[in-house]
Amino acid sequence: MARGKVxxxxxxNPVHRQVTFCKRRAGLLKKAKELSVLCDAxxxxxxxxxHGKVFELATKGTMQELIERxxxxxxxxxxxxxxxxxxxxxxxxxxxxxxxxxxxxxxxxRYMFGGGAGxxxxxxxxxxxxxxxxxxxxVRSAKMDILLQEIQLLRNSEGILTAANKYLQxxxxxxxxxxxLMPMASDSPYPLTxxxxxxxxxxxxxxxxxxxx
Numbered sequence: 164m165a166r167g168k169v170x171x172x173x174x175x176n177p178v179h180r181q182v183t184f185c186k187r188r189a190g191l192l193k194k195a196k197e198l199s200v201l202c203d204a205x206x207x208x209x210x211x212x213x214h215g216k217v218f219e220l221a222t223k224g225t226m227q228e229l230i231e232r233x234x235x236x237x238x239x240x241x242x243x244x245x246x247x248x249x250x251x252x253x254x255x256x257x258x259x260x261x262x263x264x265x266x267x268x269x270x271x272x273r274y275m276f277g278g279g280a281g282x283x284x285x286x287x288x289x290x291x292x293x294x295x296x297x298x299x300x301x302v303r304s305a306k307m308d309i310l311l312q313e314i315q316l317l318r319n320s321e322g323i324l325t326a327a328n329k330y331l332q333x334x335x336x337x338x339x340x341x342x343x344l345m346p347m348a349s350d351s352p353y354p355l356t357x358x359x360x361x362x363x364x365x366x367x368x369x370x371x372x373x374x375x376x
Contacts, residue, residue, distance in 0.1 A: 184212060192220050205229060267291060 174180040188210055195206045199222035207229035210218040219226050267283075271291035274283050283291070 188218060195220055196222060
C-alpha cells in the first residue's frame with residue numbers, strides 16, 4: 164500500500180512525536196555521514212529535542228573545531244551578505260529612479276507634441292528642460308564632429324590638387340626648356356646662302372672658260 168503524504172505540522176500526540184523524532188533523527192545523521200563520505204565534506208549536526216536533550220555529529224574532527232571554523236568564516240560571510248544586500252538595494256533604487264525618469268520623459272514628449280501645460284508639474288518640467296539641454300549638447304557635438312570630418316576631407320582634396328598642379332607646372336617648364344635648347348635655322352653654322360666674293364669667283368672662272376672655248 165502506498166504511503167500517504169505527511170503533513171508538515173506539529174504532531175500533537177507526544178508518543179507519535181517521540182517515535183517520529185527518533186526515526187528521522189537517525190535518518191538525518193545517516194544521510195549526513197553518507198554525504199561526508201561521498202563528497203568529502205565536513206559536516207556538523209546539532210539537534211535539540213523538545214525535552215532539551217542534545218544530539219550532535221561531527222563527521223571530521225570534533226564539533227568544537229567545526230564551530231571555530233564557522234566563527235572564523237561567519238564575519239566575512241556576513242560582510243559579503245551585507246555588501247550584496249546593499250548592492251541589491253542600490254540596484255532597486257536605481258531602477259526606480261530610471262522608471263520615474265522614463266515616465267517624466269514620456270510625459271514630456273506628449274507635452275511637446277500637443278499635451279496641455281497642466282499635465283506636468285514644475286519639477287517635471289525642470290527635469291525635461293535638463294534633458295533637452297543635454298540632448299542639444301549631444302546634437303551639437305555630433306554636428307561639429309561631422310563638420311570637422313568634412314573640413315579634413317576638403318583639406319586632403321586641396322592637398323592632392325595642389326600636388327597635381329605643381330606636377331603639371333614642372334612638366335610645362337621642363338617642356339619649355341627642351342624647346343629652347345633646339346637650334347633654329349638662322350643660327351646654323353652652315354647657312355644656305357653663298358657669299359658675294361665666292362659668287363664673283365665662280366662667275367669669273369666660268370666666264371674665262373667660256374672665252375677660252
